Amino acid sequence: MLDGLCDKIINRLNTGVLLLDRNFNILMWNRFLAVHANQHDEQVIGKNIFQVFPELPRKWLERKLSSVIQLKNQSFCGWEQRHHLFELAHSRPITTDSDFMAQNCTFLPIEEHGQVTQICILIEDVTDIYHYQTQLKKTLQELALSNRIDGLTQAFNRKHWEECLAAEFSRARRHHSSLALVMLDLDHFKLLNDTHGHQGGDKVLIETAKAINELLRMGDLFGRYGGEEFAVILPNTELSGAEEVAERIRQTIALKAVDYQGQNIGITVSLGVAVLAQQDKRYEDLISRADNALYKAKFSGRNRVSLADAS
Amino acid sequence: MNAFDLTEDQQDCLQELINVAMGQASDQLARYLDTFVYLKVPSIEQVKAEHLFDTLNYESDATAIVSQGFFGYEGIRGEALLMYQPKDSHRLADLLGYEADELTFDEQIIDLSSILTTTFLNVFASQIDNQMSYSAPRLLSANIGKVNEHIQQQAFNWDLALKVRISYQVTDYSFNCDMVLLIPEAAITNIKAVLDRILAEF
Numbered sequence: 480m481l482d483g484l485c486d487k488i489i490n491r492l493n494t495g496v497l498l499l500d501r502n503f504n505i506l507m508w509n510r511f512l513a514v515h516a517n518q519h520d521e522q523v524i525g526k527n528i529f530q531v532f533p534e535l536p537r538k539w540l541e542r543k544l545s546s547v548i549q550l551k552n553q554s555f556c557g558w559e560q561r562h563h564l565f566e567l568a569h570s571r572p573i574t575t576d577s578d579f580m581a582q583n584c585t586f587l588p589i590e591e592h593g594q595v596t597q598i599c600i601l602i603e604d605v606t607d608i609y610h611y612q613t614q615l616k617k618t619l620q621e622l623a624l625s626n627r628i629d630g631l632t633q634a635f636n637r638k639h640w641e642e643c644l645a646a647e648f649s650r651a652r653r654h655h656s657s658l659a660l661v662m663l664d665l666d667h668f669k670l671l672n673d674t675h676g677h678q679g680g681d682k683v684l685i686e687t688a689k690a691i692n693e694l695l696r697m698g699d700l701f702g703r704y705g706g707e708e709f710a711v712i713l714p715n716t717e718l719s720g721a722e723e724v725a726e727r728i729r730q731t732i733a734l735k736a737v738d739y740q741g742q743n744i745g746i747t748v749s750l751g752v753a754v755l756a757q758q759d760k761r762y763e764d765l766i767s768r769a770d771n772a773l774y775k776a777k778f779s780g781r782n783r784v785s786l787a788d789a790s
Numbered sequence: 791m792n793a794f795d796l797t798e799d800q801q802d803c804l805q806e807l808i809n810v811a812m813g814q815a816s817d818q819l820a821r822y823l824d825t826f827v828y829l830k831v832p833s834i835e836q837v838k839a840e841h842l843f844d845t846l847n848y849e850s851d852a853t854a855i856v857s858q859g860f861f862g863y864e865g866i867r868g869e870a871l872l873m874y875q876p877k878d879s880h881r882l883a884d885l886l887g888y889e890a891d892e893l894t895f896d897e898q899i900i901d902l903s904s905i906l907t908t909t910f911l912n913v914f915a916s917q918i919d920n921q922m923s924y925s926a927p928r929l930l931s932a933n934i935g936k937v938n939e940h941i942q943q944q945a946f947n948w949d950l951a952l953k954v955r956i957s958y959q960v961t962d963y964s965f966n967c968d969m970v971l972l973i974p975e976a977a978i979t980n981i982k983a984v985l986d987r988i989l990a991e992f
Contacts, residue, residue, distance in 0.1 A: 539892045543901075549822050552908040555926040560897040583926055 495567070495602030498589075501548060503528045503541070506597065515567040515580065515604075534566045547586045548595045554586040558605050559612075569606040581609035629703040631681060632688035640702025640710060641762075647700070647714050648762035651755050658755040659713040659721030662769040663691075663728065666747045666781040668707040679739045680707075683746055686737045691728055699724075710769075718754045718786065725750040725784040733782060749776040753787035794836065794950050794978045800985040801834065807988075808832050808954060811914035818909050823885055823960070830957040837953040837972070839946040845953070846873070846970070854896075856903035859925035860911050865980035866920055868951075868973035870911070871930075872903035875966070885963045900927050906958060906969055918984050948974040952981070 489496055490510040498507040504527050513520065516532075523531050529540075547554050556564060558581040569580035583605050589597040627639035635643065644660070651658035665671075665687065672680040684707065691709065695701055700712040711728075713721050729750055736743040751773030759765045768787040776785035796804065812829040819827040837845050846855075854874040861867040882898040883890040886905075893901070904927045915922040952973040959966050973981060 536892065539888060542887050546822060546905065550818060550905065550909055552905060552912060553924060554901075554908075555904055557900070557926050557928070559929070560894060560900060585926065 493604065495565075495600070495604075497528075497600040497602065499528055499544070499598045499600065501596065501598075503544060503598075505531060512565075512567070512602065515569070516565070517568065532565055535564060540564070544586060544598055547588050547598055551588045551590060551595055553588065556582075556584040556586075558583055558609050562609065565602060567602075567604075569604055571606050571610065575606060575610040577606050577609060580604050581606045632684055632703050632709075634688050634692070634709065635700065635702035637702065637704055640700065640704065640712075643700045643702070644712050644762050644766070647712050648755070648759075648765065651714070656715055657717050658765075659716040659718065659724075660753050660765050660769045661711040661713065661721060661725045661728070661750055662704065662766070662773045663709050663711075663725070663748045663750040664773055664777070665707040666749055666777075671744065671746070675739055675742070675744060679744065682739045683737050683744055686735070687732060687746065687748070690731055690735055694724070694727055694731060710766075716754075718752070721752045721754060722784060722786060725752050729782065729784055747782035749773060749781045750784045751776055751787065752784060792950075794952070794975055796834075796952075796982065796985070799989055800982055803985045803989055804981070805832075805834060807914060807917050808834070808956075811910055811917060812956065814913045815906075815910040818913075819905070822905070823887075825885070825960055825962045828959040828961065830959065832954055832956045834952070834954050837951050839949050839951070842946075842951070842972075846871070854899055855930045856900055856927050857930050858903060858907050858927040860907070860922050861924075862915055862920040862922045864920065864984060865977055866915075866918075866922075866973075866984065867977045868971055870903075870907040871970045871972065872899070872906060872927075873968045873970065874899050881963045882965065885960060885965060896929055900929055902967075903927050906967070910956070910969065911971075918988065920984075948976075950975050950978070952978050 492509060492511060495512040495515070496507075496509040497505065497512060500506055504525060505523055506525075508520075508523060513523075516523075518531070529535055529537050543554055543556070546552065561582075562577075563579045563582045564584055565580075565582065567580040567582075569575075569577060571577070581604070583603040585601040585603075587599040587601065588595040589599055627635055629636040634640075647658055650656070665683070668680065668683075671683060688701075688703070688709065691711070692701055695711065698714055700714075702710050702712075704710040711724070713724060716724070729748060732746060732748045736745055738744075751769045751771065753765055753769035753772055755765060756768075759768070772785045772787040776783045779785065809832075812832065816827045816829050856872040856874075858870045858872075859867070860870060882895070882902065883893065886898060886901060888898070904924070907927070908922070908924055911922045911924075954971040954973075956969045956971075957966065958969065
């Protein structure tokens, strides 16, 4: 009587139950699997598992199942490593984008007189978990990104930019490769703010950042260093190359007019360029040499590029 | 001495049970993996929750930790942590009998962890007339920095755990890893009861 009851319960479980003999022929399966695989008992019972489910990675699974038989240990396969083993329909076809049921599979040895005579495979539907974990991961990535970005200009924020510089600095020193730094500052920005208001100033910052970004190569690291001060890390770049980039930025900005409420705002930038030198023990040293060059550019009349003193 | 300390007899008894289980487990593993598996003499000690991170970190510069829960009758339960180092990983697929492109590194260490944990604990359980069940093994993180973060951020609901550490060595594949079994307070009391029963039977 209890046997009959167990059958009923097994067929009401929301977990797949699949029983195999030692040759991997299917001895039994429950309703959950029949429904989700959409096959009849007569197509399945007595047949080899690899015939019924040709999608299974045969060599891998045979090795896995043989470990269950030989070690008499249960074994697992989780969705995080393999999204699914069996191509089964799942219960959230409308509200998730999963083609097949995400699965956690457990392989259980069934022993008789100390020998493994059958293997029971339990298949849990974890499409839900898969879906929410994927969403969570995506959200965390977005969060990590927004943590690195300056909200106004979309350039890297100061903190992240400095971390990048620290990493590039030690990489360049380790590999004896070149590294250049361009620091730049908008000229007379305070005056601009006073004339056009802070929203006008913001618009100029946004447009300037956008224009600079378009001039850079992949691998260049562009950040907002302070209020109207920006900085560009140029990995694997010599002084002449960096000067060229700086000059291009200067020209582009000088030729650009920012449209704000029907008015054209003209803007120029001053730039300081430094390349990694023996004397730079910390990345801050490189910053201060680029910064000094920037002040030199300011003092000698603005709207120009100035190079740090060669060491 | 606190209520969770093992007496000298209990400690000896547990040590002996573990030694025997290790012997049988290494024999089974050797047959399955077709190579010798050495298990170093285990260490058994108590660890405080606030020091868990230190002991894990101190003992190995693990880059990956796989956790698997185990639970048997008589309230014997705990968590097994398998700790791997990067240099251990080159020939893992080979050792397990898989083609390297059949499975990812994560899957390899999860697979191996499950085999090591269940093989040892099954033998151990049979010696104390018990039977273990296991949760699915989970990769806590493939990055020790994150594991540290993970562990440090936890507010544990236990103060003390019994820690059994066993090192596995597969010299033919120059592979090592550590298995750390952690048994929380409530289960220590249960294990002590089992040990007392075994001692009384002698």
